[in-house]
Amino acid sequence: MCLKKLISLTTFKRKKTAPPPKVMAWKSDYLNYQQFSSKFNTIIKTIDQSFTIISLEGYDGWGKTFFLKEWTEELKQQNEVAAYYSAWDINALDQPLPSFLNFLFEDLFASYEVKRGVIQQFKNINQELFSLNTLGKLISKSPLAMFSILLEATKEADKKDIGAVLRELSVLQRRQESIRDFKAQLAKVVDRIRKDKNIYIMIDDLDICRPKFVVDFLESIKYMLDIEGFVFIISVNKDKGNVHKAINTILGSNFDLKSFTDFSLHLPKQPIEKFTRELFKSVKLPKKSKNLIVDSFIFYAESLSLSLEAIKYCVKKIGLCLLNYTKGELPASNLFSFLVILQSINTDIYEELGSSYQTALEKIESAYKPAVLNHINGQEEWKELKIFLDTAFQEQESEASKPVKQIRNILF
Structure with a gap:
């Protein structure tokens, strides 16, 4: 089925299921963390529906997970679209993006009736776009990735005729076009669901994931999901810095977390x-x-x-x-x-x-x-x-x- 027709299969009626029990945010806030969510809300709500990645920097073992979950509930109670996501749940997988897309449609957008066929169609796109180990290399916005592709093509030129190399680059170009098409269609779905509001997605546990997974996940968000209205808030450890180390190890010393994020928020230690x-x-x-x-x-x-x-x-x-x-x-x-x-x-x-x-x-x-x-x-x-x-x-x-x-x- 043509990808452009997917949007036409999507309906946006509210599900007529019984509402879940109301959860009060910050009920067990014995560290007075709510004061920081109030400050952070003032900041993130000034974002003018542009794609944004924010790092939430705190200390290892000092309640970042609790803070993110409670902050998510608080935003929901303010009628914002927000969700919590643990990257550790899919750390064992080679490709983080397909599972994250599954989360978007089956968890974040669960309050809307999206036909199962649409969800399955997006899952099937994995075969076309996301099945390669070199996901990052298919992304046109990454200069380092494109250089890597050209370098590999040059290395293969001795083994194959120039026609074979050109055909491979042609396939790559078609996949890039498919990616742009995919993003355009996903943006239409997201835009209807969010209704001129930002969508806040809290990403947790990236610090405990494998270095390659960390970089793949960050690249997937930055280059594949750079859609208007998405605001990603990614928790990282200030003291251990495993995310920082992963970026340096995989991409080199010229890259750091700031290569992926727009700005950072800081969660300080509190009296215990x-x-x-x-x-x-x-x-x-x-x-x-x-x-x-x-x-x-x-x-x-x-x-x-x-x-x-x-x-x-x-x-x-x-x-x-x-x-x-x-x-x-x-x-x-x-x-x-x-x-x-x-x-x-x-x-x-x-x-x-x-x-x-x-x-x-x-x-x-x-x-x-x-x-x-x-x-x-x-x-x-x-x-x-x-x-x-x-x-x-x-x-x-x-x-x-x-x-x-x-x-x-x-x-x-």
Whole structure:
């Protein structure tokens, strides 16, 4: 069927299905991230329906996924067209674009009746446009890609007659024309659905994908889906920068994330106390020591700059360690909290405490003492922690030291 006729098969009536339960955005926002979505909304809503790619830069393990999902829901509640998409779900595939197109029609545009035949037709275009491993090389807007094609054609010229080379370039030209036709038809569908609004698509988890997939995905968006009204917001890690590394590795040092994006937004770290206390609500703790455990854990989590992911892991570990603890009080609560955190961030030093205490203590003092002392009440906290460490791990034993030494047996 002619591609240009696809648009005529599409209807845009709302589905007459029961509406899904209403989800309130930011209901579990214990980091006060909503304040940033309000600022970002002001920015993205000034985009005048032009194709735009934005990077959302945040820190690894600090709730970018939560932020993107809640931001998506907030935009929907404001009657905007928005969707969340995890690139990791298709990381194992060679070609990211076909699956992303499937997402556009079956997820993002699910509130409209698009005939199944139209969806299947777009899927079938894979055979014509997207089945080659050199997807990027078919894109006319990429000078590097076109140079690569010409270079490969030159290399093949010794093996084939010039007529064969010209025929291959002719096929390439026809495919480029098909791509332009495809984009024109897709733009008509998108334009009717969005009704003069931008479509906001949040792309998550690109940082944990394979380098080649990262570049293929970015190229697919920039060169194949550069359609008016599409606004892509791609989350990336500021501290690890796997997306940056992937671009440098595949395309060379002259390329970076700015080669694909128009501008960036920044998601800063937030105070973790409210978030941490909420996590502890589901953990059974000794009644007399509950506040001491929570307060000391928050102290060390803040001092040692634990990520949200690390905090969730440690709180869960505390719950498991104390699952069968029946006493009403836990001796040396601050030592317990510190050791749980140390075990999660530096297993080597933690294990060395039992075999070579003085050496491990020197490493702890070198790595963590300055951060503890810089925190409010850090001097007193470090002094008490040092006493408990000596009591728990030095060889001499007394009746007074037995309860503290038992902390080591609680941990696993």
